[in-house]
Amino acid sequence: MKIDKTYEGSFHIVGGDFSHAGEASTELKTILLSAGVEDEFVRRVAIATFEAEMNIMIYATAGILRYTISPEEIRIIAEDMGPGIENIELAMQEGYSTAPDWVREMGWGAGMGLPNMKKNADTFRIDSVVGEGTKVEMIIRR
């Protein structure tokens, strides 16, 4: 597959379902690799997507990860039905996390997810409503 038009797809992610962690991002990575895009681009997309996927798994009841691949960029929207984030500024700080202990024991919840997403994305936008959910939108350019 060569990227000569726009490809869209989505993954449904179930909260707490750690045995399937990383599957959406792995699949997306495979799609991009088979399209023959640059390794560095795939790496950035994979990390950003994996972090988004983990956040849904850790915090939300369920969520959806949508992607649009065009010749120049990928747009990823991760939207969940979760508790929402009270203080986004705080949540964006590296090292800040509200993850429960058992999640931290697994090595997740180190407060690096959102910063990692922002670092790897060219455009990063987060909107959250407490009690409703969170939406992260990222654009990563080749």
Place this chain on the structure above:
Amino acid sequence: MKLKEITEILSLRPLTPAVGLEREVSGAYVGDLLSDVMANAGEGNLWITLQTHVNIVAVAVFKNLSAIVIVNGRMPDSDTMDKAVSEDIPILLTGKSAFETAGKLYQILNAQNLQG
């Protein structure tokens, strides 16, 4: 250096014999925070960790890591082993600590670099 040589020198115990050790190790990264490893480990690195759950395989696949070394005599869950085999990621065990394992490996890789 080949993973097989490192396995022998450090007396690591391969837990996934179905996965070959004929791969090149570019260096190593030590970490138990998965996001840190995702952000900072390098391609072909050996990953030294005490984490044992199934998500370590997904991280290793992502970063194209050469292998996972689980320290302190810890034993991974069976689903971790299954996933490692299906994803072609070798898991190696040691009773030593992360400090000892990384220290020894650092020496070996450095010596090899000096030899050119």
